[in-house]
Amino acid sequence: MKTLSLLILFFINITCKENTTVYICNSAGAKKYHYTSSCRGLSNCTYKIIKVDIEKAKKDGKTLCGWEK
Numbered sequence: 001m002k003t004l005s006l007l008i009l010f011f012i013n014i015t016c017k018e019n020t021t022v023y024i025c026n027s028a029g030a031k032k033y034h035y036t037s038s039c040r041g042l043s044n045c046t047y048k049i050i051k052v053d054i055e056k057a058k059k060d061g062k063t064l065c066g067w068e069k
C-alpha cells in the first residue's frame with residue numbers, strides 16, 4: 001500500500017510540473033512568456049519558440065504576455 005501512495009504522489013508531481021511549462025520566443029529581445037504556443041504575442045516571433053519552466057522564465061526577467069492577462 002505504501003508503494004501505491006508513493007506512485008500517486010509521483011504522478012501528482014508530474015502533473016503539477018506540466019502546469020508550470022510556458023512558451024518563450026528564443027531571442028535575446030523577448031521579454032514575455034506565454035501559456036500557449038499559439039498565442040498572438042508569439043506570432044511575431046521570428047526565432048524558435050521553446051518550452052521552458054515558468055520559474056526559469058521568471059528568473060530570466062520575463063513577464064506574462066499582455067495578451068493573456
Ligand SMILES: [Zn+2]
Binds near residue numbers: 033034035066067068
Ligand atoms: Zn502570449
